[in-house]
Amino acid sequence: MGFAPRPATQPWASVNKARTAYIVLASIVPIFLTALAVVFTHLNQNVALMGVFLPLQLLAACLVGFTSFGKRGVGDAALIVLVIFFATFVLVLLSSVVVALVTEGAKAMSWTFVSQNNIYVSNTTSLDYGGVGHAIIGTLLIVGITTLVTVPLGIAMAIYLTQSQSKTKGLIRTLTQAISGLPSVVAGLFIMSIALTLGWERSGVLGSMALLPLMLPTVARVAEEALRLVPVDLRYAALALGAPNYRAFFQVILPAAKSGLVTALLLGVARIIGETAPLLLTVPINNGTSWNVFSGNIMTLPAYVYGYLTSAFDSSQSRAWGAALVLMTLVALLFGAARYFSRTKSLKSKTTKQKASK
Amino acid sequence: MSESSAIKPEPVRRKLAAGPLSRGDKWFFRTTSIAANFSFVLVLFILVFLFIQAFPALSSQGLPFVYGSVWDNQADPMVMQIGPMIWGSVLIGAVGVVFATPLAIALAYLIVFLLSNRLGKIATALVDLLAALPSVIIGLWALFVFSPVAAEWASILHTYFGWFPLFQVSTADNGFGGSPFVAGWVVAIMIVPIVTSITREVFSQLDRDLINGALALGGSRFSTFRRVIFPTSAGAVVGAILLGLGRALGETVAIFYVLQLSFDINWGQILEPKGGAVASMILAKFGEADKAEVSGLIAAGLVLFILTLGINFLASVIVNRAQPWRKN
Numbered sequence: 130m131g132f133a134p135r136p137a138t139q140p141w142a143s144v145n146k147a148r149t150a151y152i153v154l155a156s157i158v159p160i161f162l163t164a165l166a167v168v169f170t171h172l173n174q175n176v177a178l179m180g181v182f183l184p185l186q187l188l189a190a191c192l193v194g195f196t197s198f199g200k201r202g203v204g205d206a207a208l209i210v211l212v213i214f215f216a217t218f219v220l221v222l223l224s225s226v227v228v229a230l231v232t233e234g235a236k237a238m239s240w241t242f243v244s245q246n247n248i249y250v251s252n253t254t255s256l257d258y259g260g261v262g263h264a265i266i267g268t269l270l271i272v273g274i275t276t277l278v279t280v281p282l283g284i285a286m287a288i289y290l291t292q293s294q295s296k297t298k299g300l301i302r303t304l305t306q307a308i309s310g311l312p313s314v315v316a317g318l319f320i321m322s323i324a325l326t327l328g329w330e331r332s333g334v335l336g337s338m339a340l341l342p343l344m345l346p347t348v349a350r351v352a353e354e355a356l357r358l359v360p361v362d363l364r365y366a367a368l369a370l371g372a373p374n375y376r377a378f379f380q381v382i383l384p385a386a387k388s389g390l391v392t393a394l395l396l397g398v399a400r401i402i403g404e405t406a407p408l409l410l411t412v413p414i415n416n417g418t419s420w421n422v423f424s425g426n427i428m429t430l431p432a433y434v435y436g437y438l439t440s441a442f443d444s445s446q447s448r449a450w451g452a453a454l455v456l457m458t459l460v461a462l463l464f465g466a467a468r469y470f471s472r473t474k475s476l477k478s479k480t481t482k483q484k485a486s487k
Numbered sequence: 488m489s490e491s492s493a494i495k496p497e498p499v500r501r502k503l504a505a506g507p508l509s510r511g512d513k514w515f516f517r518t519t520s521i522a523a524n525f526s527f528v529l530v531l532f533i534l535v536f537l538f539i540q541a542f543p544a545l546s547s548q549g550l551p552f553v554y555g556s557v558w559d560n561q562a563d564p565m566v567m568q569i570g571p572m573i574w575g576s577v578l579i580g581a582v583g584v585v586f587a588t589p590l591a592i593a594l595a596y597l598i599v600f601l602l603s604n605r606l607g608k609i610a611t612a613l614v615d616l617l618a619a620l621p622s623v624i625i626g627l628w629a630l631f632v633f634s635p636v637a638a639e640w641a642s643i644l645h646t647y648f649g650w651f652p653l654f655q656v657s658t659a660d661n662g663f664g665g666s667p668f669v670a671g672w673v674v675a676i677m678i679v680p681i682v683t684s685i686t687r688e689v690f691s692q693l694d695r696d697l698i699n700g701a702l703a704l705g706g707s708r709f710s711t712f713r714r715v716i717f718p719t720s721a722g723a724v725v726g727a728i729l730l731g732l733g734r735a736l737g738e739t740v741a742i743f744y745v746l747q748l749s750f751d752i753n754w755g756q757i758l759e760p761k762g763g764a765v766a767s768m769i770l771a772k773f774g775e776a777d778k779a780e781v782s783g784l785i786a787a788g789l790v791l792f793i794l795t796l797g798i799n800f801l802a803s804v805i806v807n808r809a810q811p812w813r814k815n
Contacts, residue, residue: 175636176643204709212601215593216610222633222676223617229632230624285522293516295523303803304526310730310799311533311792312737313622314766318788319533322540325781342529374507375515403621406739406770431623431740438627438744446631453624460619468612 148197155193159185186210234454237447243455247416247428252437252445261452263418264433267333268459270422271412271429272402274337275344280394283348287393288378290349291356292364302353309346316342317410324411331413333422336429339407348397355389356382388470395467399460405431430456533792541786543779552786558750558772560780567783571752573790575667575762579742580735582671582757583678588728590675591682596712598683599690611687618680622741629673630744637669638662641758656759665747665760673742678731685727685806689720692810726805733799737791739766765791 163182166172172181190210194202242260250259286305290298320339324331359382367377383390408429414436415426430452437449507513545552548567555568594614598607641663648654656663663669693716701711746767753762769784769791776784 173639173643175640176647198707201707201710204713205707208709208712209601211589212593212597215590216597219590219594219617219679220613223613225632226620226625226628229628233631282522282525285519286525289516289519289523293519293523295520298523299807301523301526303800303807304530306730306803306807307796307799308526308529310733310737310795310802312739312766312788312795314739314769315533315537315737315788315792315795318769318785319536321781322536322785323532325540326536342533345525345529373509373515374512376511378515399619403623405621405623405626406766409770410773431621434623434627435740438623438630449627453627456621457624460621461616464616464619 145197148193151193151196155186155189159189183214186214230450230454230457233447233450234457237451238454242448242451246418247433250416252440252442254444256444256447256451259448261430261433261448261455263415264428264430264452265455266418266420267412267415267427268402268430268456270420270427271333271336271408272340272398274334274422275340275401276394276398278337279341279344279348279397283345283393283397284352284390286345286349287352287356290353292374292378305346305349308342309350311342313343313404314406314410316340317407320407321410330424331411332424333412333419333427336408336412336427337422339411340401340404343404343407344397344401347400348393351393351396352390355386355393358389359385392467392471395463395470399463399467402459402463403431403456405435408432409435430459530796534789537785537789537792540782541789542782544782544786545789548783548786552783553790556750556752560776565779565783567780567786568750569765569768569787569790571750572748572763572765572768572787573794574752574754576736576764576766576791576794578753578755578757578762579667579670579674579746579764580732582667583674583735584728584732586672586675587679587682587731591679591686591727591731592724594679594683595686595690596716598687600708600716611684614680614683617676618684622677622738625673625677625741626744629669629741633673634664634669634745637672638664638666640672641666641668644668645758653755654758655756657756663758663760665745666758667746667753667762668757670742670746670764671757673745674735674738677738677741678734681734682724682727682731685730686720686724689723689727689809690716693719720809723806723809726802726809729798729802730806733795733802736798737766737795738764739770743767743770 159182162185163177166181167174167177187207187210190206191203194204194206196202198205237256239256239260241257243265244262245258245260246263247259247261286301289295290302316339319342320335321331323329323338324335329335363381363385364377367381368374372380408431412429412432413426414432415428419425419427421427433452434449434456437445437452440446440449507516544567547564548555551568553568553573554570555566556570557566557568559566594610598610598614602610644654645656645663649656697715697719698711701715706714742764743766746764747760748763748768748771749761750763751761753759765787769787772780772784
C-alpha cells in the first residue's frame with residue numbers, strides 16, 4: 130500500500146464526504162424501509178422492529194463499515210448499532226414510565242387531591258373529593274423517623290470503614306453491600322416477626338423499623354464515598370496538631386464532607402420513600418389523617434397506590450396514578466437535591482481558591 | 488565469633504500499635520465500631536426472629552416445605568409447600584438477568600466509551616433516575632401500560648418460535664399476560680440500573696493506556712472491546728449480574744400485579760402463565776392469613792432471605808475483589 134499524498138496544510142486526511150453520505154444513508158434507509166413495510170403489509174410493529182428494522186440496520190451499518198474500513202469496520206459497525214439500539218430501548222422504557230405517570234397522574238392532580246384525606250371516599254367517589262394528604266403526612270413521619278435513626282448509624286459506619294485500622298473492614302463492607310439486596314418483603318417480615326414474638330401491635334413506628342435495613346446500606350455506601358473524597362492529609366494534619374480523632378472528624382472532616390453526607394441522606398430517603406411491601410406488612414392503613422406513629426392506623430403513599438391500583442373503577446385508578454405521581458415528585462425532588470448538593474462542592478472549592486489567591 | 492554474643496537474648500519485638508489514646512477517642516471508635524458491626528447484628532437478628540416465627544410451620548411441614556407444590560390452608564393439618572414459588576423466583580430472575588445483561592453492558596459502554604463527558608453525565612443521571620423509581624410505580628406501570636405490550640411480544644415469540652421448548656405453551660387461550668416472560672421483563676427493568684452502574688464504574692476505571700495501546704496496535708473498537716475491555720472487566724460484570732439476580736429474586740410489588748400465582752411448577756415454559764414468585768406469594772397470601780399460615784409465610788421469607796443473602800454475599804465479594812480502587 131502506497132502512502133496517500135499528504136495535503137499541504139494538514140497532516141490528517143480531510144473528511145471523506147462520500148463516507149459521511151454513506152453513514153447518513155445507512156441511518157435513514159432502514160427506518161424508511163421498515164416504515165414502508167409496516168404501512169403496506171400491515172406487519173405488526175413489534176415484528177417489524179425486531180425482524181425487519183434491526184437486521185436491516187445491522188446490514189446497512191456493516192456494509193458502510195466494510196466499504197469504509199474493510200473487514201475491521203464490520204465488527205465496529207455492529208457494535209455501535211447494537212449499543213445504540215439497546216440504549217434507546219432502555220430510554221424508551223424509562224420515558225414510557227415517566228410519560229404514563231405524568232399523563233395519567235395529571236388527571237387526579239389538584240390542590241384538593243394533595244391536601245385532603247380520604248374519609249368518606251369510596252371506590253366510585255369522584256376525584257373532586259378526597260386525596261392523599263393523610264398519606265403524605267404518614268409517609269413523611271415514618272420515613273422521618275427512619276432517617277433520624279439511620280443517618281447517624283450509616284455515617285458512623287462510614288467513619289469506621291474509612292478511619293479505623295480494623296481488619297474486619299472488608300468483611301463489613303461486603304456484608305453491607307449484601308444487605309443492600311435484602312428483599313423488601315423480608316424486611317417487613319423481619320419486623321413483623323419481632324412484633325409477633327414480643328407482642329407488639331402493628332403501628333407506624335414498626336414501618337420505620339422495617340425501612341431501616343433498606344436505607345442503611347445506601348447511606349453507609351454514599352457516606353463512605355463522601356468521606357473518602359476528603360483528602361487524608363487534612364486529617365493527618367489535624368492529628369499532627371494534637372487533635373484527637375473525634376475532634377479531627379467533627380471539626381475538619383465533617384465540614385469538608387458535609388455536602389456528600391447530605392447527599393447520602395437524600396439518596397437514602399429516596400431509596401425508601403417508595404418502599405411498599407414492608408409497610409403493607411407492618412403498618413395498618415387508614416383513611417383519616419393520623420399524626421400518631423406509635424399506635425393506631427396510619428396511611429402511607431405507597432400503601433395508597435397499592436390499595437387503589439387494582440380497583441376496577443376509573444376514579445380509583447386515577448387516584449392510584451395521582452398518588453404515584455406525588456410519590457415520584459417527592460423522589461425526583463430528593464434526587465435533584467442530592468445532585469445539587471453533590472455538585473456544589475467543586476464550586477465551593479473554586480471560590481475558596483479565589484479567596485485564597487486574593 | 489564469641490559464644491556470648493550469640494546467647495544474648497533476642498530483643499522482644501515491639502508491636503507498633505497506634506490505638507486511640509484519649510478517652511474521647513476511645514468512645515469515638517467504640518461507637519463507630521458498634522455501628523459498623525450492626526451489619527452482623529442485623530443479619531443475625533433477621534435470621535433469629537424469622538426462625539422463631541417460622542419454626543411452627545417448618546416443624547410441621549418438614550423438608551417438603553421447600554420442594555413440594557401444594558398450598559392448602561383449608562386442609563386440617565395445613566399443607567404449605569413453596570416449591571413452585573422458589574423455582575418461579577429463580578426462573579423469573581434468570582429471565583430478567585438474560586434481558587438486562589445486554590442492555591446494561593450496552594448502556595455502560597455507551598456512557599463510558601461513546602458519549603462525550605457531558606452527554607455521559609446526562610445518561611448516568613437518567614439511569615440513576617430509573618433506579619430511583621419506586622417498585623410500586625413500576626408495578627402500576629407494568630400492570631396498565633407494559634404488560635399488554637409484553638404479552639404481545641410473548642405471543643409473537645410463540646407464533647414464530649413456538650417449536651422451541653422454551654416458548655411452548657399448553658394453550659394460547661390463557662393469553663400471555665401473567666407469564667414469567669412478562670414478569671422477567673419487569674424485573675429486568677428494575678435491575679438494569681444496578682448492573683449498569685457497577686459495569687460503568689469498572690469500565691471507567693480500566694487502564695486507559697491498555698485501551699489506547701490496543702487501539703494503537705491497530706485494534707478496532709470491536710476487537711478492543713472483545714479482547715481488552717471484556718476480559719479485564721468480566722469478573723466485576725459477573726458480580727454485578729449476580730447482584731442483579733439477588734435483586735430480581737427479592738422483587739415484590741413490581742411483579743405482584745403482572746404475575747399469575749399457581750402452585751404448579753413451571754419448569755421453563757416462560758410464556759405459560761404458570762408458577763409464581765416467593766415474594767409475590769407472601770404479599771398475596773398475607774392479607775387473609777391466620778396465625779399458622781403467617782408462620783408458613785415467614786418461613787417462605789426465611790428461605791428467600793437465605794437464598795438472596797447467599798447470592799448477594801457472593802456477588803459483593805466478587806465485585807469488591809474486582810474493584811481494588813475502592814479499598815482504602
